[in-house]
Structure formats: C-alpha cells, structure tokens
Amino acid sequence: MRAKILRSPSPLPGFGVSFAIMMTALSFVVLLPIGALLGRGFMTGPAELWDMVNSRRIWAALMLSFRAALIASLINLFFGLMLAWVLVRYRFWGRRVIDAAVDLPFALPTAVAGIALSALYAPNGIFGQALAPLGLQVAYTEVGIWVALIFIGLPFVVRTVQPVIGELEPDLEEVSATLGARRAYTLRRVVLPALTPALFSGFALALARSVGEYGSVIFIAGNIPNVTEIAPLLIVIRLEEYNYDAAAAIGIAMLILSFAMLLGINAIQIWSRRRIGLV
C-alpha cells in the first residue's frame, strides 16, 4: 500500500523489475562497501579514531591532499574558463583538436598520466632540464603534485562552463556595449556573473576529484613522508602493513573532510547567487 502512495500511477510496465535491478546493484556495489567503512568507524569509536588520525604524518598528508587540490583547482578555474571561452567564442585553426583533447584526462588512465608527467619533469626529463636553470624543481616536490592535479581536474571546469558560455544571450552584451561599456567592463559585470554558478560547480567537481587522486600523483610526488606524501598513499601504506584500522581511520577522515568541503562550497555558491541575484 505504501509503495502506491509514494509512486504515482503510470501505464508503463517494468517499474518493479527495473527498480529491483537498480536497488540490488546499488546496494551490493556501492552501499555495502561504504557501509563497511562507516561501520568499521562506528565500531572503533570516535575517540579511538581521533587518536589514530592525530599524528603528524597523517595531518601532513591530509593537509597536503586538500591544499594541493585547492591550488590546482584554482589554477584550473582560471585556465578552464579561458579555454572554454576561446573554444566557444573564437574560430581558429586547431580548435576542434583542442576541444577533443580537453577530455584526454578523462580517457587516459591515471597511471599512464603519472609516469608520463614523471618522465617529463624528472631532473633528466625535457621539462625538468628546461626548468632546472631557473632554479625550479617540479618532480618530487609539492609543485609536481599541483601539475598532476591540474591535468586531472581541467576537463571538469571546461566541460561545466563551456555549455553555459554557448547559451549566453549575445543581446545582453550588445546592450552593455550600446550603453557605452568597454569590453572589459561588460565581461566583468555582465558575462562573469552569468558564468559564476557554472564556475563554482566545475571548481567543486575538480576539487572533489583532485583530493582523492592517486594514480597520476604518486609517480611525480616522490612520496617523502610529511612533505610530498598524499593521504590516499598513506592509506595504501597502512593497508600494505595490514593495519586495517589505521587505514579505515584515514579513509573516514578523508570522507568527512571532503563532505565538509563540498558543503562549504555549496554554501558559498548559494550566498553568491543571492548576492549577484541569479537563479
């Protein structure tokens, strides 16, 4: 009876079967494993969890993962917007190739990206040798982690902002120009506010992906404890030591921090929408 109240009637068949397949798959593939992690956390208890996470090495790893993800996503916000703008508004030779290439980080396995970046930026690599005279070292430093995360996060920003630029009404920009606004002023006061929500979503997607990224980072990072050791790597190390409780504690800390961060971004997004007055 209850199901009938929750679901409005439809002449189409197959609701029961499709709903059952979906829920079974969702439960076994997604919910059960997540439950196992959270259940482990409950059994350990918050005090014990805190004790396990509260070490210098783990805090350094967590801070590094979140800081590097934040920096890389901010850089992607800038270049992603520029790339999306150029791809939608300008016609130039090679545009379609660049447009297709934006999805490369989605398609290329992370381990492949990782060893390629590592080979490029290593002291004997092409970029590594070019940057050395400038006193810049990228591989085995935090900057290397930024580079890997910029690679991973770029398509999220571009692909979220690109369709919104395509849908912008040219009329608004024309009105602004007719009223005497210079181009820079129109871009700042007319175009940018309309893109802000999409920029926020793209930023949040890139950030969420970068925080947990592993494959593309570990090769270029050097993995020095307290310096360039990311949180996911620390989970792997703990698992290799068969220290399941410690690994679970770091995993739970990552889940909680990611969740808090996404909530924070959501709050800023709602606040900015209200301020700018866009729905």
Add this chain to the structure above:
Amino acid sequence: MSDFTPAQTGRATAEPRPVRYLLIGGTTVFVALFLFAPLLTVFTEALADGWRSALAALSLPDARAAARMTLSIAAIAVPLNAIFGLAAAWAIAKFDFSGKAFLITLIDLPFSVSPVVAGLMLVLLFGANSSLGVWLMANDMRVVFAFPGILLATLFVTFPFVARELIPVMIEQGRTEEEAALTLGASGWRTFLTVTLPNIRWALLYGVLLCNARAMGEFGAVAIVSGKIRGKTATMPTMVEMFYNEYLSVAAFSLAAVLAMLALLTLLLKTLLEWRHADLLAATRLH
C-alpha cells in the same frame, strides 16, 4: 573558418584583436604543455629503444597476462553496468516516485569517493580481517586479491557512467511514445526494444564508451584490491606501475602506449558521437 573571427557575436561584443590573439595563444600553449606533452612522452619513451624493444616488451608473459586480465574485467564490468544503468534510467526517468533526487545522489556517489578509499572499503568488507572474509576463505572463495575483487572495484568506480548519461536524455524524451506503443498493443518488452532503445542508443553508446575507458584504466581501486600479483591479478595499469618501479622504462611505457592509444580511440569515437548526434546526448547539452 576564417581566422580569428568571433563565432556568433559582432564587433562591438568581441574582445580587441590583440586580446584575442593572446587568449588563443595562451590556451594553445597551456594545452600543449599540460595535455599534449604528457601524451607525446608516452610514445617517445616507449620507442626510446626502437620498435623492436617496444614490441618485445609487449610480448612479455606478464604484460600479456595483464592485458588478458584488463580485457576480461572490462568484458564483464561494462555490460553489467550498462544493464544497471538502463534499469536505473528506466525506473528514474519513466516513473514518478518520491526520493528520486536522493537516489540519483547515491548513484553519483562513486564519483566523489577516492578510488583508494573505494579499494579500502572492499578490503574492509571482504578482506581477511572481516568476518565475511574469514567465512569466504573457509569456503575457499577469494574476493580480495582475486578476480571478483577487481571486478567489484571496477564496478564501483564505473557505476554512474551509463545511468548519468541516460537519465537526462530519457527524462527529456518523456513517455508519450512508449504510451502510444502500449496503446497500440505492443508488449512492454517490445515497447522497450523498438521504441525506447532506438531513441537512446547513441546516449547509451556514449555512456558505455566512457564506462569502458575508465574500466580499462582504473588504477587506485584495483591496485589495492588486486594485490598486484604478476601473471595472476595484475591489470594493465597496475603492470605499468610495476614495470616502472623496476626501472623497466620501455616495458612500462610500451604498455602505457597501448592504453594511451585506447584513450585516443575513445576520444575519437566520443568526438564523432558528439558531432553527429549531439542532440541525442546529455553530455553535450545544457540542462
């Protein structure tokens, strides 16, 4: 296709020419340095000792076993997730029930979980440290460090791809066509096969394409769950890591080059789909 003219706006609403040149130049350099250079490096490093070494590396028993493993996993995981995605999209897009938004959030959940944490979850659930894992081992069934674990890890990370692509397309198409078919006397199954499926085939192919790319390329989750046993549970991406860590650079990059060619093929097919069937895909439209 004349050079540097704005696509749809007139002169008053275009950036000054120097700014345009600067933006186009800047993005081209950025894409070349951050996207093309790593891709090119994979191939130059693979061919560092010539074609023969690269091909010899690919015929190593470990590399071939890894390729077999990756292909088997994708051959099972992708169809399974396509069926799950179709079922989820049918239930969510064609019916009205409460809690839909929450359900979509749950389906999308694997995208916001680190692959390493996903692997950790499976080890906690099925590993030797859990009661379920102990029971499984007593009954001679291995999940962790074996095929089922790798399959589950792959299913987890690729779970949202098909459903996510199909749900918006199917919501937009509504259910009037299906209702018409049913009124005319078609069975439910026939309606699905002859009315729904042709409408969503390109979106389905698009979702399957992305799902397959991720299934073959997944590293973090699989690395943890598989235990990376050479010749047994190592997949192509984890074998790339092992070769690389053993300083077998040509072997690592040759295997990586195969994966990179697969990625390029995925991009090519994806771009073709976007050009020819953009109106039938969710990803290329604004919602």
